[in-house]
Amino acid sequence: MNPVEQLKALPKNHDFFIGIDSDGCVFDTMEVKQKECFCPNFIRHFGFQAASKYAREVWEFVNLYSKKRGCNRFLAVEAALDLIAQRHEFADRHIAIPPMTEMRAWITVENKLGNPTLSEKVRETNSAELKMLLAWSKEVNEWIEKTVHDVPPFPGFEDAVKKARQKADIIVVSQTPFEALDREWKENKLDGYVNFIAGQECGTKTEHLQYAAGGKYPPEKILMLGDAPGDQKAAQANGVLFFPIIPGHEEDSWARLGQEGLDRFFAGTFAGEYQKSLLEEFDKALPSTPPWQKKA
Ligand SMILES: [Mg+2]
CATH class of the missing domain: 3.40.50.1000 (HAD superfamily/HAD-like)
Known part of the structure; x- marks a missing residue:
């Protein structure tokens, strides 16, 4: 079953x-997962090293300190990229913001937003953007496994x-x-x-x-x-x-x-x-x- x-x-x-x-x-576990696992990998995989301070500020706002707190990780990526697109600090530094067109289409039709359905989509489309997203998501899981221990209720x-x-x-x-x-x-x-x-x-x-x-x-x-x-x-x-x-x-x-x-x-x-x-x-x-x- x-x-x-x-x-x-x-x-x-x-x-x-x-x-x-x-x-x-x-x-x-929210702070340790978001700050030590999700955010560093978001900055690296999405290429925001040159504005890491601002990317971090956006990521933490979306995932910890806003009404979007606790949303699915792929919806969080969409929300973070939308906020990043509005911040001049990224344009000032000539940082390319990945459009993630295929991700945006996928999250509107897929209800089981997770690595299994994303892997399937990558196999189907061979999309470079979705491959990057999957690599990020998998690495986040690896970091969580290594990092998040001994957190009691x-x-x-x-x-x-x-x-x-x-x-x-x-x-x-x-x-x-x-x-x-x-x-x-x-x-x-x-x-x-x-x-x-x-x-x-x-x-x-x-x-x-x-x-x-x-x-x-x-x-x-x-x-x-x-x-x-x-x-x-x-x-x-x-x-x-x-x-x-x-x-x-x-x-x-x-x-x-x-x-x-x-x-x-x-x-x-x-x-x-x-x-x-x-x-x-x-x-x-x-x-x-x-x-x-x-x-x-
Ligand atoms: Mg929660």
Whole structure:
């Protein structure tokens, strides 16, 4: 059975369902992955060495400190290149910005944005641009494997998940490759808390929730947990509830979920005012305009 079919066939053992994002939500891995693995390889593969300071600023804004935080890596490339194209520092240095026309076409039609589908596309097209993109993506994975170790879950996660699993079926909903997720959850002995780990190979986060929970649980008994607007969108697209793990305040968020959020979810008092106040707080946590544009 392929992973999507496995996800669709997950048995329902409880009345409630919870989907949990992994990077930046359960594990404090966003900074080390983005700053030490994604960004240096983005600068090198895309040829931004001569403006590395600005390329780094853009990459970190998109992936850590903006409303795009946590988006799929290929969508992040598109967003970063669009911001780079608007910055004079690159034109001033006569740096060619790769147009990535074929990547832009691919990301609009492909839902399983990952190395397996990209490799297939490279075989099909023999495109130099897609080959470069794949080389970048593969090298990022290699660096993550070498670099990201011994990062435990946020304090408060285990207490909350222990409480959650008494009444809910739980899966990981992530845009990270499965092999990295599997390694991280097993390394921390957390894999026993979840029924399934869905990575980028299983489609978008919206699809993960739809495949695993859609039609099996009523929407008010489905909760998504995440640290990024993409997680919130996946919840909204499925008409289900969302609890934000707020970037910079993750420990407080997990404590709040364990002490208050889960009780409300199980008691049916989560929707409405409580949900609204959580979303308002989350909206304030991440900007959509880059700081260098505000200065201008
Ligand atoms: Mg995340």
